[in-house]
Amino acid sequence: MKKITAIIVFSAMGLVTLSSCKKEHTCECTTTPTTGSSTTKKTVINDTKKGAEAECDKGDSKSATEEVDCEIND
Numbered sequence: 346m347k348k349i350t351a352i353i354v355f356s357a358m359g360l361v362t363l364s365s366c367k368k369e370h371t372c373e374c375t376t377t378p379t380t381g382s383s384t385t386k387k388t389v390i391n392d393t394k395k396g397a398e399a400e401c402d403k404g405d406s407k408s409a410t411e412e413v414d415c416e417i418n419d
Contacts, residue, residue, distance in 0.1 A: 394419075
């Protein structure tokens with residue numbers, strides 16, 4: 346019984362460790378002006394998925410002349 350409990354605990358720790366590792370995520374920002382054509386800029390962020398999404402979302406903006414929408418694409 347102790348061996349099974351130990352295996353379960355180590356397996357759970359391994360899953361937690363793997364799920365929070367840093368990876369490269371691509372942040373894609375599309376700028377759409379009120380006139381003209383849209384442009385896209387890609388940036389690589391090395392962080393956890395949650396951290397990369399938060400960093401990428403900082404690029405979102407909206408003004409009278411243009412709108413910038415940033416999303417993680419994996």
